[in-house]
Amino acid sequence: MSILISPETKIMVQGITGAFGGKHAQLSIDYGTQVVAGVTPGKGGQFFEHSGVKVPIFNTVAEAAAATGATVSAIFVPPPFAGDAILECAAAGLDLAICITEGIPVKDMIRVKRAMTGSKTRLIGPNCPGLVTPGTGDGSKGGCRIGIAPGYIHKKGHVGVVSRSGTLTYEAVYQITCKGLGQSTSVGIGGDPVNGTSHLDVIKLFNEDPDTKGIILIGEIGGSAEVEAARWIKANCKKPVAGFIAGATAPAGRRMGHAGAVVGGHEDTAEAKIAVFKECGIEVAATPTDMADALLRAAERMGVSLA
Amino acid sequence: MNIHEYQAKALFEKFGVPVPKGAPAKSAAEYDSALAQLPDGPTMVKSQIHAGGRGKGTFTDGFKGGVKFCKTKADAKEMAGNMLGKTLVTAQTGAAGRKVQTIYFTVASDIKKEYYLAILLDRATSKPVIVASTEGGVEIEKVAHETPEKIFKVFIDPAYGLADYQIRELIFGLKLNATESKNAAKLIKNLYAMFWETDASMVEVNPMITTPDDQVLALDAKVSFDSNALYRHPEIVALRDLNEEDPKEIEASKFDLAYIALDGNIACLVNGAGLAMSTMDIIKHYGGNPANFLDVGGGASKEKVVAAFKIILGDANVKGIFVNIFGGIMDCNVIAEGIVQAVKEVGLKLPLVVRLEGNNVAAGKKTLAESGLTIVSGDTMADAAQKIVKLVA
Numbered sequence: 001m002s003i004l005i006s007p008e009t010k011i012m013v014q015g016i017t018g019a020f021g022g023k024h025a026q027l028s029i030d031y032g033t034q035v036v037a038g039v040t041p042g043k044g045g046q047f048f049e050h051s052g053v054k055v056p057i058f059n060t061v062a063e064a065a066a067a068t069g070a071t072v073s074a075i076f077v078p079p080p081f082a083g084d085a086i087l088e089c090a091a092a093g094l095d096l097a098i099c100i101t102e103g104i105p106v107k108d109m110i111r112v113k114r115a116m117t118g119s120k121t122r123l124i125g126p127n128c129p130g131l132v133t134p135g136t137g138d139g140s141k142g143g144c145r146i147g148i149a150p151g152y153i154h155k156k157g158h159v160g161v162v163s164r165s166g167t168l169t170y171e172a173v174y175q176i177t178c179k180g181l182g183q184s185t186s187v188g189i190g191g192d193p194v195n196g197t198s199h200l201d202v203i204k205l206f207n208e209d210p211d212t213k214g215i216i217l218i219g220e221i222g223g224s225a226e227v228e229a230a231r232w233i234k235a236n237c238k239k240p241v242a243g244f245i246a247g248a249t250a251p252a253g254r255r256m257g258h259a260g261a262v263v264g265g266h267e268d269t270a271e272a273k274i275a276v277f278k279e280c281g282i283e284v285a286a287t288p289t290d291m292a293d294a295l296l297r298a299a300e301r302m303g304v305s306l307a
Numbered sequence: 308m309n310i311h312e313y314q315a316k317a318l319f320e321k322f323g324v325p326v327p328k329g330a331p332a333k334s335a336a337e338y339d340s341a342l343a344q345l346p347d348g349p350t351m352v353k354s355q356i357h358a359g360g361r362g363k364g365t366f367t368d369g370f371k372g373g374v375k376f377c378k379t380k381a382d383a384k385e386m387a388g389n390m391l392g393k394t395l396v397t398a399q400t401g402a403a404g405r406k407v408q409t410i411y412f413t414v415a416s417d418i419k420k421e422y423y424l425a426i427l428l429d430r431a432t433s434k435p436v437i438v439a440s441t442e443g444g445v446e447i448e449k450v451a452h453e454t455p456e457k458i459f460k461v462f463i464d465p466a467y468g469l470a471d472y473q474i475r476e477l478i479f480g481l482k483l484n485a486t487e488s489k490n491a492a493k494l495i496k497n498l499y500a501m502f503w504e505t506d507a508s509m510v511e512v513n514p515m516i517t518t519p520d521d522q523v524l525a526l527d528a529k530v531s532f533d534s535n536a537l538y539r540h541p542e543i544v545a546l547r548d549l550n551e552e553d554p555k556e557i558e559a560s561k562f563d564l565a566y567i568a569l570d571g572n573i574a575c576l577v578n579g580a581g582l583a584m585s586t587m588d589i590i591k592h593y594g595g596n597p598a599n600f601l602d603v604g605g606g607a608s609k610e611k612v613v614a615a616f617k618i619i620l621g622d623a624n625v626k627g628i629f630v631n632i633f634g635g636i637m638d639c640n641v642i643a644e645g646i647v648q649a650v651k652e653v654g655l656k657l658p659l660v661v662r663l664e665g666n667n668v669a670a671g672k673k674t675l676a677e678s679g680l681t682i683v684s685g686d687t688m689a690d691a692a693q694k695i696v697k698l699v700a
């Protein structure tokens with residue numbers, strides 16, 4: 001089991017003919033992911049070929065979904081057009097739209113999010129590394145990799161990882177793998193101030209997933225999403241949770257790489273969020289090196305095996 | 308991206324948001340022509356820098372106050388000489404302060420009462436929010452903390468836009484009289500139009516004032532814009548003032564590197580924003596002080612790494628370098644080659660600790676080891692951080 005995606009999930013890639021989208025479509029195919037369609041307006045009828053796999057390209061998301069049964073899209077469309085690409089997924093009734101694109105204007109995302117109210121399509125991102133549900137093969141191949149995360153650092157297992165940061169997700173995933181454990185699914189929700197799926201949404205899914213035995217929650221300065229998730233965990237989550245917050249040394253008011261990583265007041269500092277984590281029974285990793293160990297401490301305290 | 312008060316007020320006027328009449332001067336030669344645009348009488352002299360707390364700031368030559376009231380235009384002209392070209396230190400500038408390169412003269416308005424008005428993004432609801440308060444001219448966070456009942460908020464549905472009833476809610480909260488209410492409604496409506504149409508990320512008017520004849524004016528103006536949306540606003544990009552930015556940050560932006568200068572002595576070169584932030588944190592955790600935030604991005608090339616190295620070494624405070632790379636897709640050997648090339652080009656004399664992990668890491672470590680350079684290797688992020696802190700101490 002896993003959350004959101006499984007090795008059976010059929011995906012399409014919007015922007016498959018671009019350099020970035022194409023490269024990661026290839027890596028997903030190599031990983032064993034079922035990349036069944038590409039979407040590039042005006043290039044319908046062509047094919048994207050990689051190591052013997054011939055992926056048909058369609059003009060629209062709706063056509064791609066109807067012809068191939070793809071239920072999930074990975075979006076690699078340049079920022080000015082990415083909001084539109086997300087809405088196209090919602091209009092086609094996909095289950096998931098995963099937007100990798102970094103640099104989408106906030107106003108576009110405000111409007112997209114409003115337009116998706118009531119839609120069955122779940123948005124993950126934007127400005128995110130995507131999702132991985134590891135497989136059982138060599139280097140966790142045979143799994144489902146959507147986005148830009150390195151597949152090989154994963155291992156099939158029972159830890160759920162959710163994070164706003166790509167590289168910190170990889171750190172956590174790799175630490176878990178190096179300890180001989182593995183992941184159910186790792187989810188990058190993205191570093192933008194307005195995004196689709198929140199920390200809390202993912203935590204709820206992990207909590208319900210019988211195959212996820214422990215959770216690593218990685219956050220950063222800015223906003224209140226981690227605090228919201230932590231309070232819910234305290235009230236509802238029976239699984240061990242470890243947390244890390246990046247940005248303790250970030251100066252107030254400066255945007256730290258991610259559009260959403262900016263301290264706005266007293267409540268969205270790393271210090272304030274870490275205090276809430278502790279208050280909510282989340283085992284806090286003192287440094288990023290400590291993330292997997294922190295989860296092991298939490299699991300031991302609760303008498304839970306993560307294996 | 309931030310702009311100056313005088314630029315923000317010019318935008319306000321364009322959108323029909325009333326402000327006290329004013330004119331900027333960039334040199335002493337421009338004082339007369341600027342002041343000629345104002346009526347005779349009390350005049351404000353305002354230092355233009357991208358930082359708050361100007362009124363309570365002190366110039367490095369000891370002169371106090373970056374915003375001054377003058378009874379006449381002649382006094383204002385003399386006062387400007389105390390500010391232009393001088394360096395102003397405020398609570399927000401840091402000890403180094405900022406050089407005042409523009410003076411803004413404005414009519415000194417008669418103030419009946421001060422209010423607070425701001426528009427920004429509410430992240431929890433993903434909607435713009437307008438915040439108003441009867442307590443203007445003071446720090447809004449303090450008001451929110453001590454007297455939250457004096458703060459009024461409306462959240463705007465992006466599909467409909469700002470509704471009239473929402474404007475009324477704000478105005479009733481501020482307890483304005485009939486004429487003031489009419490004027491404030493127009494100001495709020497036009498200010499929201501400006502916020503929305505220019506892709507602003509924050510507009511703050513502190514204070515918004517009423518005058519004895521019931522006018523409502525934006526007495527101060529602080530505006531910042533969403534960097535991601537600048538591509539569709541060349542008229543806003545034209546307002547960028549490079550004098551207000553760190554030269555190293557300007558250089559970094561040319562190479563698409565996210566760099567922020569800090570005041571420590573351990574330079575960091577990292578891939579990924581989250582990892583770059585936590586690299587700074589871990590240096591602090593082990594007793595050191597980071598000199599910068601630097602994210603070379605997910606797909607860093609050799610050229611980017613070389614450029615990044617040159618930028619961090621341009622900081623005279625730097626006493627050591629910490630390279631922290633988790634190469635997911637990125638090839639660690641490409642990073643290693645970039646490091647070696649950069650060190651050869653710039654002739655490194657400072658301690659350098661490198662932690663490489665991920666894709667093709669063995670080849671990367673081999674490249675570093677065979678380079679003949681004195682590079683200390685760290686096994687984990689924690690190990691590497693402790694090593695660089697020790698080497699710099």
